[in-house]
Structure formats: C-alpha cells, structure tokens
Amino acid sequence: MNRKLPINSVRYRIRTDKNGVQDFAALLLHPMEDGRRKDRKTGKPIPANYIETFSVSVDGVKYIEVSLGQNVSKNPLVSFAMAHPVTAGQKLEISWVDNHGMKMLHTSVIALNDDATFDFVDKQYYTAPPHKPYCKLKLRPPAVR
Amino acid sequence: MYSYSDKRRTLIKAGLTVPLLSHIALPAPAAQTAEGSRLLLPPRLLAEARRLYGDEADNILVTDRLELHAPVIAENGAVVPVRVSGARELVSSLAVLIEQGPSPLGGFFTLYDGVDIPVRLRVRVPKTSDLYLLAQTSQGLLGTKANVKVTIGCGGG
Numbered sequence: 001m002n003r004k005l006p007i008n009s010v011r012y013r014i015r016t017d018k019n020g021v022q023d024f025a026a027l028l029l030h031p032m033e034d035g036r037r038k039d040r041k042t043g044k045p046i047p048a049n050y051i052e053t054f055s056v057s058v059d060g061v062k063y064i065e066v067s068l069g070q071n072v073s074k075n076p077l078v079s080f081a082m083a084h085p086v087t088a089g090q091k092l093e094i095s096w097v098d099n100h101g102m103k104m105l106h107t108s109v110i111a112l113n114d115d116a117t118f119d120f121v122d123k124q125y126y127t128a129p130p131h132k133p134y135c136k137l138k139l140r141p142p143a144v145r
Numbered sequence: 146m147y148s149y150s151d152k153r154r155t156l157i158k159a160g161l162t163v164p165l166l167s168h169i170a171l172p173a174p175a176a177q178t179a180e181g182s183r184l185l186l187p188p189r190l191l192a193e194a195r196r197l198y199g200d201e202a203d204n205i206l207v208t209d210r211l212e213l214h215a216p217v218i219a220e221n222g223a224v225v226p227v228r229v230s231g232a233r234e235l236v237s238s239l240a241v242l243i244e245q246g247p248s249p250l251g252g253f254f255t256l257y258d259g260v261d262i263p264v265r266l267r268v269r270v271p272k273t274s275d276l277y278l279l280a281q282t283s284q285g286l287l288g289t290k291a292n293v294k295v296t297i298g299c300g301g302g
Contacts, residue, residue, distance in 0.1 A: 021261070034247050034269065064260045067253035071246040073224040073267040078252075081261035083233070 010094050010106045014086065022086060022112075025079040026094055028054065034070035054078060054096040058086055058110070088112050182207050184288040186277060190242045193249035194279060197240055201286045205279060208287035210235065213278040215291045222270045222295035227251070230263040235282035239264065245274035270295055 012026040028051060035048025048070065055065040066078055086092075087110070094106045184205040186194055194202035211231035219225045229239055233256075241251035251268045270276070273294045280287045 025265070032269075036247055058259065061259060062257050064257060065255040066266075067250070069250050069252075070248045071243050071251045071269050073269045077226075077265065077267045079263075079265035080254075080256075081263060083259050083261040 008102075008104060010104075012092070012094065012108070014082070014110065014112050016085075016112065020085065022082040023079060024056070024082055025077060026054075026056065027075060027077050028096060029075050030096075030098070032068075032070075032072055032074045032076060036070075048099060051076065051096045051098050054094075057093045059090050060093075086110055086112075184277070184290070186242075186288075187244055187275075190244060190249050190277060193242060194240070197250075197253060198279070198281065198286055201281075202279075205286045205288040206284075208280075208289060211278060211280050211287060211289060213241070213276060213289050213291045215276050215293050217292070218294045218296060219270060220296055222272065225268050225270045225293055225295075226265065227268055227276065228263050228265045229278060233262040235284060235287070236262065236280050237283075238281040240279040241266065241268065242277040242279065243268060243270055243274055244276070245270065245272050247271070251276070 009029045010026055011029070012024065015023045015025070017023065030051055031049055032051065033046050033049040035045070037046045038044065039046055050070055050072065051068045053065065053067055056063045063082075064078075064080055068076060090110045092108045092110050094108075095104060097103050184207045186202075186205070191202060194205070208231075211229065214228040214230065215225060227241060229241070236256060238256060239252075239254040241253075242249050243251045246269065252266045254264055256262075256264075268276075270293050273292075275290050275292050277290045278288060
C-alpha cells in the first residue's frame with residue numbers, strides 16, 4: 001500500500017473464503033507510540049499514544065472487544081472470523097479509545113468483498129485532529145465496483 | 146574407496162559431536178510442554194496474568210487445542226503477525242503476553258457469540274522473546290507458548 005495513510009481512520013474488509021467462512025479484518029491507522037522512542041531531530045522522547053480498547057459490533061450486537069497497548073504495532077491490524085455470516089446492508093460499528101481519552105466511532109454499511117485480494121472495501125476515511133475529546137464520524141458506503 | 150584412516154576420522158568426529166549435541170539440546174522440562182501439565186510463566190507475566198484472571202493464573206494448564214502461531218524468525222520486530230487458532234467453543238477470552246515487551250500485555254480479546262477463531266493481531270516484539278497465549282475457557286485457564294527470534298530490532302529507544 002503506497003497510499004498515504006491518514007491517522008485516526010479505519011479500513012476494514014470482510015472476505016469470504018471457499019468454505020463460506022467470513023474473515024473480518026480492520027486496519028486502524030494509528031501511530032501506536034509506545035513512549036520509548038525519541039525524536040531523531042530534537043532528541044526529546046515522543047509521548048506514548050496508543051489505542052487502549054477497540055471493539056466491533058454489528059447491528060448493535062457486540063462481537064469483540066480488544067484491549068491493546070504499547071506492544072501492538074503501528075497501524076494495528078485486528079482480524080477474526082465471523083461465527084455466523086453477516087449480510088450486506090447490516091450496520092457495522094468500529095470504535096476505539098486511546099490513552100489520551102480520545103474516542104472514535106466509525107459506522108459503515110457492510111459491503112462484502114469476495115475477491116481474494118487484500119483490498120479494504122471502505123476507501124472513505126476521515127481524519128480527525130489528534131486528541132480531540134470526542135469525535136463521531138460517519139463513513140459513506142463504499143462505491144460499487 | 147574408504148580407507149582405514151578416513152573411517153577413523155569419521156568415527157572420531159562422530160564421537161566428538163555426540164557429547165556436544167547432548168550439551169546444547171537440553172531436554173525441555175516436562176512441566177512446560179506436556180499436555181495437561183502446568184504452564185510456568187516468568188514472574189513479570191505471572192503478575193500480569195494475575196491482574197487479568199485473578200488467582201486462576203496460578204494454575205494454567207498447557208493445551209494443544211489452541212495454537213499460537215508466530216513467525217519463528219521475525220526480520221522486523223516492529224510488526225510481528227500473531228494468529229490464534231483452535232477450538233472456539235471453549236474460549237471466552239484470550240490474552241497474548243510478550244516476555245520482552247515494554248509492557249507484558251500484547252492484546253486481550255473478549256470474544257462474544259458472533260466471533261470465531263482464528264484471531265489475528267500484529268504486535269511489536271523488541272527482541273527475541275517468548276510469547277504466551279492464555280485462554281479463559283470452560284475448563285479453566287489454558288495456555289501455550291511460542292518463541293519469536295528477532296534478527297533486527299524494532300524502533301524502540
């Protein structure tokens with residue numbers, strides 16, 4: 001991916017394999033600073049900035065809740081399989097809270113991508129100013145290909 | 146043609162390697178590997194496990210019904226893909242612990258009804274380290290471990 005990645009946005013993809021199992025993957029675009037790195041120019045430590053909790057729900061039903069921390073890589077990818085297939089048109093909510101208390105809520109209408117390519121369906125994104133206390137944003141449904 | 150002296154060389158070599166090999170490949174302690182035995186955590190991770198699971202963390206059983214997949218050799222410690230696979234019906238929550246991380250917890254997953262295994266996450270492993278998987282199940286706390294060898298450090302410090 002050579003596209004420039006805006007921070008505080010989410011890309012997700014739901015891929016169906018040949019057995020009909022849906023695999024959900026979310027790429028959270030976040031610096032995930034662990035607080036141990038130093039700025040190469042100024043020599044000052046870069047303050048820790050990482051996602052603490054991340055959750056996914058479909059049609060208001062919570063599916064997964066993940067506690068992340070300093071050990072998670074930059075732009076973390078969280079992925080799981082769906083126990084029951086979701087259908088296009090259901091409402092997907094992805095939310096996270098970072099260690100500065102910034103809350104993000106992304107809502108989107110599910111579109112299924114049966115292609116085998118690792119391409120995130122939702123190409124719409126929103127860049128929020130960092131550390132804004134609360135930010136609610138809505139993603140437009142992805143364009144039909 | 147296999148001359149007498151050649152054979153003698155080989156035998157001497159073989160005789161030399163046997164004690165050396167036995168020296169390096171120490172038998173792993175049975176408590177760490179056998180199915181159903183107790184998983185021993187390093188003290189730092191044990192404290193974290195107690196924080197997550199309470200007193201149950203003192204009695205973690207080794208399982209082979211859950212697997213922690215991580216690369217044996219990671220060229221870039223900043224992005225190490227980790228995958229948990231196995232029997233979903235047992236599990237209500239998963240924890241991935243990293244021995245050498247800045248903090249012990251990699252990720253803690255609470256799984257609800259709609260979610261199935263495998264679960265994937267990308268973690269940061271600053272240096273060669275053991276990764277531990279703990280799973281809260283109907284049969285108590287289960288665990289496995291995996292080792293990741295990091296050849297180039299990640300951008301920590």
